[in-house]
Amino acid sequence: MTVIDLESYEDALATYDPVMGLEVHVELGTKTKMFCGCSTELKQDANSQTCPVCLGLPGALPVVNEIGVESAIKIGLALNCEIAEWCRFARKNYFYPDMPKNFQTSQYDEPIAFNGYLDVQLEDGEIFRVQIERAHMEEDTGKSTHVGGATGRIHGASHSLLDYNRAGIPLIEIVTKPIEGAGARAPEVAKAYVAELRELIKALGVSEARMEMGQMRCDVNLSLRPHGTEKFGTRSETKNVNSLRSVERAARFEIQRHAAVLNSGGTIVQETRHFHEEDGSTTAGRIKDNAEDYRYFPEPDLVPVAPSRDWAEELRKGLPELPRLRRKRLKEEWGVNEHDMQSILNAGAVDLIVATTDAGAPSDQARKWWMGELARNANETGRSLDELPVTPAQVARVAELVASGDLNDKLARQVLEGVLAGEGDPDTVVEKRGLKVVSDEGALGTAVDEAIAANAAIADKIRGGKVAAAGALVGAVMKATRGQADAARVRELILEKLGVEG
Ligand code: ADP
Ligand code: MG
Ligand code: ZN
Numbered sequence: 001m002t003v004i005d006l007e008s009y010e011d012a013l014a015t016y017d018p019v020m021g022l023e024v025h026v027e028l029g030t031k032t033k034m035f036c037g038c039s040t041e042l043k044q045d046a047n048s049q050t051c052p053v054c055l056g057l058p059g060a061l062p063v064v065n066e067i068g069v070e071s072a073i074k075i076g077l078a079l080n081c082e083i084a085e086w087c088r089f090a091r092k093n094y095f096y097p098d099m100p101k102n103f104q105t106s107q108y109d110e111p112i113a114f115n116g117y118l119d120v121q122l123e124d125g126e127i128f129r130v131q132i133e134r135a136h137m138e139e140d141t142g143k144s145t146h147v148g149g150a151t152g153r154i155h156g157a158s159h160s161l162l163d164y165n166r167a168g169i170p171l172i173e174i175v176t177k178p179i180e181g182a183g184a185r186a187p188e189v190a191k192a193y194v195a196e197l198r199e200l201i202k203a204l205g206v207s208e209a210r211m212e213m214g215q216m217r218c219d220v221n222l223s224l225r226p227h228g229t230e231k232f233g234t235r236s237e238t239k240n241v242n243s244l245r246s247v248e249r250a251a252r253f254e255i256q257r258h259a260a261v262l263n264s265g266g267t268i269v270q271e272t273r274h275f276h277e278e279d280g281s282t283t284a285g286r287i288k289d290n291a292e293d294y295r296y297f298p299e300p301d302l303v304p305v306a307p308s309r310d311w312a313e314e315l316r317k318g319l320p321e322l323p324r325l326r327r328k329r330l331k332e333e334w335g336v337n338e339h340d341m342q343s344i345l346n347a348g349a350v351d352l353i354v355a356t357t358d359a360g361a362p363s364d365q366a367r368k369w370w371m372g373e374l375a376r377n378a379n380e381t382g383r384s385l386d387e388l389p390v391t392p393a394q395v396a397r398v399a400e401l402v403a404s405g406d407l408n409d410k411l412a413r414q415v416l417e418g419v420l421a422g423e424g425d426p427d428t429v430v431e432k433r434g435l436k437v438v439s440d441e442g443a444l445g446t447a448v449d450e451a452i453a454a455n456a457a458i459a460d461k462i463r464g465g466k467v468a469a470a471g472a473l474v475g476a477v478m479k480a481t482r483g484q485a486d487a488a489r490v491r492e493l494i495l496e497k498l499g500v501e502g
Contacts, residue, residue: 004281005260009184009252012224012259018186019232020179020251021221022130024197026172027140027214028071029207033168034139035062035105035302040170046163054168056101061301064089068170069112069305070315071206072137075172076113077316078200079132084112086306089137089299097162098142106173108296111136112305118200120192121324122185125338130193131177142167172206178232186222186255191248194218198244199323217242222254224262233258234268238282241275249280257282330354334363347375348385355392356399365399366392373413377420390419397426410483411435437486444477444485448493451476462498470494 033040036053052060076083090108116132143166148158174197182189198216201209209216217240223233236258238250258268272285321329330350331341344350349370356366370385374395378385398415401407407415407430418429430436451473452459461469470491477490495501 004257005264006253006256007259007263009256012255013184015226016224016255016259016262017180017183017227018251018255019223019225020182020186020190021235022176022179022190022193023219023221024174024194024216026075026174026201026207026209026216028068028170028172030065030067030071030170032065034065034068034137034170035168038168042165044165046161047165049165050167055164062105064302064305065170068137069307071170071204072112072135072172073307073312073315074204074206074319075174075201076116076135077312078204078319078322079113079116079118079135079174081113081116081132081135083307083312084110084114084305085309086304087112088304089302090296091299092294092296094294096141097160098144098164098167100142100164100167104138104141105299105302106138107136112307118193118196119324120189120196122188122192128182128189128192130179130189133175133177135172135174138171138173140166140169140171187248187251190220190251191244194247195244196324203320203323203326211242211244214242218247220247220250220254222251222258223268224255224258234270236268236271236273236282237288238273238275239285246275246277250275250282253280253282334367336367344371347371349375352385352392356395359393359396361396361399365402366395369395369398369416373416388420389422390416394419394426401426401430405486406430406436408437408486411437435484437484444490444493447477447480447485448490448497451480452494452497459498462494462500465500467495467500
């Protein structure tokens with residue numbers, strides 16, 4: 001790999017002011033493709049989900065997917081955009097083997113949504129407003145696999161395989177206006193923006209927005225200008241960055257790289273760049289100047305899209321609570337601090353905790369189990385919380401059994417362990433494993449008597465006033481009852497029977 005000069009981050013920011021532009025592609029979760037009835041499920045054999053339309057065969061005519069348009073409008077509304085009263089698709093002409101029509105059906109100067117903004121929260125709680133240029137509809141390309149080379153890239157490959165199953169899957173591209181004024185926090189803003197957008201998309205239910213599966217990917221445009229100047233510098237465009245961490249790293253790397261080039265008297269070329277996960281670097285892709293001409297023209301085979309104001313209003317009314325406001329509300333309802341809320345978010349536990357409280361558990365209990373025992377198990381087994389084989393209703397039932405005194409915390413952990421091991425519902429696990437707090441006073445009394453008899457010396461010490469020694473007897477009783485006794489009650493009974501005050 002070529003060695004790239006980098007300026008230190010601090011020195012770069014001491015001289016320059018970063019300007020960013022983020023282009024995010026979201027693959028919609030529609031059942032069928034954007035312009036034909038082919039399934040969007042990518043499970044089957046290569047090229048099994050294609051038809052004359054998405055293969056671009058002569059004479060095939062596209063039809064717009066209504067849910068695709070509806071999803072675009074919802075995204076536009078949630079991003080505070082204006083919704084076009086009338087707009088068209090456009091052909092973006094270029095040749096690439098994974099695009100059988102030789103043009104991508106996209107939108108150009110008539111996007112369905114434009115002029116919006118998204119407020120994002122930074123780590124210290126500050127709100128940063130990112131202005132949105134537009135959100136437009138387009139279609140995905142197919143997938144090429146380059147075979148025979150060392151890198152998997154086209155260079156050095158002996159041949160390429162093409163799979164058009166993905167060709168025509170609906171995409172929404174969301175483009176920001178140039179993001180200025182973030183200074184040293186530009187990489188953090190980029191990450192927070194993509195994170196917030198992802199939450200928003202999920203909340204709207206238009207896509208699962210799983211970045212690791214390519215359902216959401218981000219191009220990071222970045223340029224530097226010397227402090228105190230207005231004019232934007234030349235940008236680089238790092239393509240297809242597919243994790244939140246990588247978005248942040250790509251922006252940071254480009255800031256340091258641009259600064260090094262500029263400081264050494266060089267010029268930045270406007271080009272696309274590839275991001276490398278292994279070391280967080282970027283390398284040059286193709287030169288891309290502004291004169292790049294896709295010969296866009298209005299798509300003659302599709303009727304214009306003219307969403308009625310009534311429809312848009314109806315969709316606006318149906319929008320869910322925005323993620324940022326929901327988080328704020330839940331943080332207050334749960335009475336947690338910013339740090340704990342952040343941990344809950346990072347663990348992906350928000351919806352699980354909400355579902356657990358909806359199933360009847362107090363929120364502190366719901367949080368305790370998801371962020372404690374279950375988070376530990378998820379961590380150990382390399383799964384996310386929502387992949388664990390336990391439902392919020394089951395966690396709520398465990399909390400209920402603790403609240404009613406049928407289980408103590410230790411037993412509750414064993415019950416969850418049983419549920420995770422596939423032994424059944426909490427009640428079934430309690431039954432099968434015989435896990436119940438021994439609250440029957442008679443049985444407890446007998447266990448205490450036995451412990452006193454077996455530990456006469458300790459019992460004498462306690463009688464003599466060494467109350468602290470009671471711990472050893474409590475331990476003996478807990479052991480005898482296999483942890484199923486209420487420890488506080490056991491202690492009371494011991495002291496009572498030995499005639500000392502607690
Ligand atoms: P392209 O088709 O070349 O990707 P777009 O207009 O779709 O162009 O996206 C460019 C993105 O970069 C937008 O988010 C825009 O706001 C941003 N941008 C434009 N000029 C600059 C610049 N000089 N520095 C940083 N970002 C820029
Ligand atoms: Mg771009
Ligand atoms: Zn098709």
